[in-house]
Amino acid sequence: MADVRIAAACLKLSKQMMGLAIDLGVMLNGLSAIAWTALADGRVDFVNRKWSEYTGLDITASSGTQWRNAISRDDLPEALEQFASILVSGQADEISARLRRHDGQYRWHTLQLSPMRDANGEIVRWCVLCIDIHDLRRAQDALKRRELDLQLIVESIPVPVTVTSPTGEVESLNQLTLDYFGKSFEELKAWRGNEVVHPEDLEAAVTGLEASLANGATYNVESRHRRADGIYRWTNVRGFPLRDRDGEILRWILLSIDIEDRKRAEITLAESERHLNETISTLPALIWTARPDGTGEFFNRYYLDYVGRTLEQVRDFAWTSTVHPDDLPGLIAAWTDIMASRMPGAAEARMQRYDGQYRWFLFRTSPLRDQHGNVVKWYGVNVDIDDRKRAEEELRRSEAFLAEGQALARMGNFSWHVDTNEIAWSEQLYHIFGIEPGTTMTLERIIAHCHPEDLCLITQFFEQGQRGDSDIECQHRLVMPDQSIKHLHLIAHRANDRPGRYEYIGTMLDISQRRSSEEALDKARSELLHVSRVMSLGALTASIAHEVNQPLAGIVTNASTCLRLLAAEPPNIEAAQETARRTIRDGHRAADVIARLRALFSKRGAAIEAVDLGHTAREVIALMQSDLDRARVTLRTEFADDVPLAGCDRVQVQQVIMNLLRNAADAMSNVNDRPRLMWVKTEAEPHGMVRLSVRDCGTGFDPENAERFFDAFYTTKDDGMGVGLAISRSIIESQGGRLWAELPANAPGAIFAFSIPVHSTSRVP
Structure with missing residues (x-):
C-alpha cells in the first residue's frame, strides 16, 4: 500500500514537472535573462530573445549544436565534457563558461541545466538559464561546482526579482526591486498591505500566488505596482518554483516585468479597433474579416444590407451561399491558394444581391500579421466590378x-x-x-x-x-x-x-493600291493632256488660219488688181487707188482677227483689286496639295504678317502661282538623295511693291539661260510646250509687275519670284 502511494506521488510530481517545463519555456521567452532549451539529446531547439540580443545569434544560428559558437574556445572542451556528463546523468546541473557577447567581449556565465520529464519520467527537454557571473567570478570560484548563491543570481537578473520561501514569505529582493519601489526590505516583505499593489488588483494577485503555492504551477499575473514616484504602472509578475533534485520546492522566483507601455498600447489598440469597426460599418463598401483558417468573422453593415442577411447567416463559411454556384468552386480554390501563400490576393466572382440579382465583384484580401510574421487575421473588401466587366x-x-x-x-x-x-x-x-x-x-x-x-x-x-x-x-x-x-x-x-x-x-x-491607281490615272491624264494639247494646238491653228485667211486673200487679190490697173495703158489711177484702199481695209480686218484671238486666249480683261498674296497662295496650295503629295514634295510657307495688299487680278495671279508651284515640283522629280523641299514666301519690298517667291531644291539652271525661260516655246521638259512662263510673265507685266528667276546662295535649286505694286488703298501716304 505504501508503494502505491509513493508511485502516485511520483507520477504527480512528474506531471507537475512536465507542466512546469512547458510554462517555463513560455516564461523564458519573456525573460530579460538569457535562457534556452534543448532536446533530450542536447540539441538546442529554443533560445529566448535575451540570448539573441546578447550573442547576436538567432534560433537559426543557435539551433542544434551551433550554440557552441558562443562559448569561449578555451572553455569549450571542459564545457562540452560537463554538458555530456549532465546529459548522461539526466540530473539538473550547471556549467561555468565564458559567453561571447555580440560585440566580441567574453563574460563569465553559469549555464544552469534542468531536465524536464514526461509522465513516465523520461527526459523530454532540458531548460538552460544563463546567469551573468562575470563580476562575481571570484566569489563563484570559491563555491563548489554545483552550488549556486541565489542572491547573486537574483542581483544579476536585470529586472526586479523577489525570492520567497515555499510558503510565499519574502526572503530576498534584488537591488532593482528596492530601487523600483523606493522601499526597504522590511517594508516590501509586507507587500499585501502597504499599497505596493494597486488595491483593485491586490485580491487577484494574492489569489493567484496562493494557487501557485498550493499546486506548484507557474505564477503569471498582471497587476499595477506603485513605483517609487507614487505612480502605478502595469507589471507582469511571473513566478516559477526552484526545486531540488527530488522535486521539492526550495524557493519561488518572482520576476516583475514592466508592461505599462504594452498595456497602454493594448488599450489604445482595443479602442482603435472599436473605432475602426464603427468606421468600417459605415463605409459604403463590402468589408469583411476572416480568421486565419478562412472562416468569416466580421461583415460590415453595408455588406449585410447588400446581401440582405444577418451576421449569423453569413458567419464562418455561410457567406459562400451568396456566391453564384458557377463561380463558387473557383473562388474557394483561389481563397485556399491565398491562405496557403499567406500573401495578399484577389479573385472574381458573382454575388447575389438582396433582390436576387447577381453582379460581378472583385474579392480583395490582405493578411494581418503579428510580430513573428504569423497571420492572425484576414481583411477583405468586395468591389462591385459588374459595370467594368460589361x-x-x-x-x-x-x-x-x-x-x-x-x-x-x-x-x-x-x-x-x-x-x-x-x-x-x-x-x-x-x-x-x-x-x-x-x-x-x-x-x-x-x-x-x-x-x-x-x-x-x-x-x-x-x-x-x-x-x-x-x-x-x-x-x-x-x-x-x-x-x-x-x-x-x-x-x-x-x-x-x-x-x-x-x-x-x-x-x-x-496606300499601295491607291498609289497604283493614281499612277495609272496620272498616266492616262498625261496621255489625255498630250492629246488635248495636240488637239488644242490644231484647233487654234485652224481657227487662226480660218480667221486670217479671208483678209489675206482679199489683200492678195486687191494687190494683184492694183498692179493690173497701174499696168494698163493708160493706168487707171482712180481704180488703183480704190483697190489700195480695199487692201488697207483687209489689213485692218486681219489685225482685228488677231486682236479677237488674243482676247479669246486671255478669256477676259484684267480686273485689278486688293489681293492678299499669302491668302491667295494658300488657296492655290490647297488645290495642288494632292499633286504635291504624289510628287513627295514637302511644302513650307513663310507668309509675313505685315505684307500690304497687292493690286492685281486675283484669278490671273493664281494661275501664275499654280504654274510656278508645278514647275518647282517638276524640277525635283528626279531628286532622290535629299528631301524634296519647296518654300513659298511673301514679303514687302521697297517702293510700294509686294513680292512672292517659290524656291525648290532641284538641279537649278545655268545663270546664262535665266531669261530664256520666259521665251515662248522654250522648255527644259521632255513633254513641255514652253509657253507657261512666257504667259506668266505677260500676266505679271500687264499688271505693272515683274517676273524673274535666280539661284539661291550656297544651296541647290532655283527661285522664281514676281513682284506686284501695292493696291492704291493700301499705300502708305
Whole structure:
C-alpha cells in the first residue's frame, strides 16, 4: 500500500514537472535573462530573445549544436565534457563558461541545466538559464561546482526579482526591486498591505500566488505596482518554483516585468479597433474579416444590407451561399491558394444581391500579421466590378471590330515614346510590314525595311518627332522580303505624356493600291493632256488660219488688181487707188482677227483689286496639295504678317502661282538623295511693291539661260510646250509687275519670284 502511494506521488510530481517545463519555456521567452532549451539529446531547439540580443545569434544560428559558437574556445572542451556528463546523468546541473557577447567581449556565465520529464519520467527537454557571473567570478570560484548563491543570481537578473520561501514569505529582493519601489526590505516583505499593489488588483494577485503555492504551477499575473514616484504602472509578475533534485520546492522566483507601455498600447489598440469597426460599418463598401483558417468573422453593415442577411447567416463559411454556384468552386480554390501563400490576393466572382440579382465583384484580401510574421487575421473588401466587366466585354468587341476594320482598311496604329524610343504596334502593322506579331519594334528595325531612296523621308519624320513638332507625316516605300514594294502614308500627332516627355499616336496606311491607281490615272491624264494639247494646238491653228485667211486673200487679190490697173495703158489711177484702199481695209480686218484671238486666249480683261498674296497662295496650295503629295514634295510657307495688299487680278495671279508651284515640283522629280523641299514666301519690298517667291531644291539652271525661260516655246521638259512662263510673265507685266528667276546662295535649286505694286488703298501716304 505504501508503494502505491509513493508511485502516485511520483507520477504527480512528474506531471507537475512536465507542466512546469512547458510554462517555463513560455516564461523564458519573456525573460530579460538569457535562457534556452534543448532536446533530450542536447540539441538546442529554443533560445529566448535575451540570448539573441546578447550573442547576436538567432534560433537559426543557435539551433542544434551551433550554440557552441558562443562559448569561449578555451572553455569549450571542459564545457562540452560537463554538458555530456549532465546529459548522461539526466540530473539538473550547471556549467561555468565564458559567453561571447555580440560585440566580441567574453563574460563569465553559469549555464544552469534542468531536465524536464514526461509522465513516465523520461527526459523530454532540458531548460538552460544563463546567469551573468562575470563580476562575481571570484566569489563563484570559491563555491563548489554545483552550488549556486541565489542572491547573486537574483542581483544579476536585470529586472526586479523577489525570492520567497515555499510558503510565499519574502526572503530576498534584488537591488532593482528596492530601487523600483523606493522601499526597504522590511517594508516590501509586507507587500499585501502597504499599497505596493494597486488595491483593485491586490485580491487577484494574492489569489493567484496562493494557487501557485498550493499546486506548484507557474505564477503569471498582471497587476499595477506603485513605483517609487507614487505612480502605478502595469507589471507582469511571473513566478516559477526552484526545486531540488527530488522535486521539492526550495524557493519561488518572482520576476516583475514592466508592461505599462504594452498595456497602454493594448488599450489604445482595443479602442482603435472599436473605432475602426464603427468606421468600417459605415463605409459604403463590402468589408469583411476572416480568421486565419478562412472562416468569416466580421461583415460590415453595408455588406449585410447588400446581401440582405444577418451576421449569423453569413458567419464562418455561410457567406459562400451568396456566391453564384458557377463561380463558387473557383473562388474557394483561389481563397485556399491565398491562405496557403499567406500573401495578399484577389479573385472574381458573382454575388447575389438582396433582390436576387447577381453582379460581378472583385474579392480583395490582405493578411494581418503579428510580430513573428504569423497571420492572425484576414481583411477583405468586395468591389462591385459588374459595370467594368460589361465595359471590358464591350471593349473586347470594339477591339475585335477595330482590328477587322484596320485589316479591311489596310491600316495600323502605333505609339512612340520619344524619350525612350519605346514603340507599340497594333497587330495589323505587323502584317503590313511582314513581321512576326509581338516582335519588339525599334527605330532601326523600321528604317531597315524602308526603301533606300526614302530613307531621308523617314529620317526626317523621326527628327521632327524628336524636335516635338505637333503633327508629323510622310509617305515612304517599304521593301518587302520578296522584294515587292509597298507605299505607306504615315501620320502622327503629339500627345503630352507628362511635362518634358512626348508621345506620338499615329496611323500607318497601306496606300499601295491607291498609289497604283493614281499612277495609272496620272498616266492616262498625261496621255489625255498630250492629246488635248495636240488637239488644242490644231484647233487654234485652224481657227487662226480660218480667221486670217479671208483678209489675206482679199489683200492678195486687191494687190494683184492694183498692179493690173497701174499696168494698163493708160493706168487707171482712180481704180488703183480704190483697190489700195480695199487692201488697207483687209489689213485692218486681219489685225482685228488677231486682236479677237488674243482676247479669246486671255478669256477676259484684267480686273485689278486688293489681293492678299499669302491668302491667295494658300488657296492655290490647297488645290495642288494632292499633286504635291504624289510628287513627295514637302511644302513650307513663310507668309509675313505685315505684307500690304497687292493690286492685281486675283484669278490671273493664281494661275501664275499654280504654274510656278508645278514647275518647282517638276524640277525635283528626279531628286532622290535629299528631301524634296519647296518654300513659298511673301514679303514687302521697297517702293510700294509686294513680292512672292517659290524656291525648290532641284538641279537649278545655268545663270546664262535665266531669261530664256520666259521665251515662248522654250522648255527644259521632255513633254513641255514652253509657253507657261512666257504667259506668266505677260500676266505679271500687264499688271505693272515683274517676273524673274535666280539661284539661291550656297544651296541647290532655283527661285522664281514676281513682284506686284501695292493696291492704291493700301499705300502708305
